[in-house]
Amino acid sequence: MPTLLHVDSSPLGEASLTRNLSSEFVRSWRQAHPDGEVIARDLSATVFPVIDAAWIGAAITPEAQLTAAQRELLALSETLIGELQRADEWVFGVPMHNFTIPATLRLWLDRVVRAGKTFSYASGAPQGLLQGKKVHFLLASGGQYGPGSPAAAMNFVEPYLRMIFGFLGVTDVSVLQAGGASAVSSGKTDRQSFLAPHLDAIRSEFQAA
Numbered sequence: 001m002p003t004l005l006h007v008d009s010s011p012l013g014e015a016s017l018t019r020n021l022s023s024e025f026v027r028s029w030r031q032a033h034p035d036g037e038v039i040a041r042d043l044s045a046t047v048f049p050v051i052d053a054a055w056i057g058a059a060i061t062p063e064a065q066l067t068a069a070q071r072e073l074l075a076l077s078e079t080l081i082g083e084l085q086r087a088d089e090w091v092f093g094v095p096m097h098n099f100t101i102p103a104t105l106r107l108w109l110d111r112v113v114r115a116g117k118t119f120s121y122a123s124g125a126p127q128g129l130l131q132g133k134k135v136h137f138l139l140a141s142g143g144q145y146g147p148g149s150p151a152a153a154m155n156f157v158e159p160y161l162r163m164i165f166g167f168l169g170v171t172d173v174s175v176l177q178a179g180g181a182s183a184v185s186s187g188k189t190d191r192q193s194f195l196a197p198h199l200d201a202i203r204s205e206f207q208a209a
Helices: 017-032 053-059 068-073 075-086 103-112 158-167 191-208
Strands: 003-008 037-042 089-095 134-140 172-178
Touching: 003 017, 003 075, 017 037, 017 089, 017 134, 017 172, 017 191, 037 075, 053 068, 068 075, 075 103, 134 158, 158 172, 172 191
Parallel strands: 003 037, 003 089, 089 134, 134 172
Antiparallel strands: none
């Protein structure tokens, strides 16, 4: 059974543009995979305790030596990693916050990028352990930060996501850039007009498959 992991990171709820994009992706994916399963993970609704020395100690302790308390500390991490491993394909809705990813997405990454779980140095060199997956990043930003734009050097979202997921072994990556979203908040364009070409691009991706 094909499985999709759907991760939203915007805190804006129904007002979020990236949530509109990821919802359309999931709708199109379900049409293409009527027998498929979707795992939904809303990072704004996920409680992320602070990573402290105890958590780090648990994360570097060999599995067989973990105490009950340490296993409890790692429970959320194990759940999130299990969702990644279980799904064949992932889609992330990611708004740009201060030129980089939202804090919730960084907190999520801090729990899934784990030695021995999603990457390894066993061979002496880093090796991603999540190979064979496909990831789609649906990005939105107030300004235009795409390749070739004057502000492209200020975009730390796409380069970082490509790097960190590549480190985990994921090389099949697609990116949709919905730049210029400030036109919606300023009233220069309406929400539907702004979203229309990006929603069409998502639908076209499935039609071409």
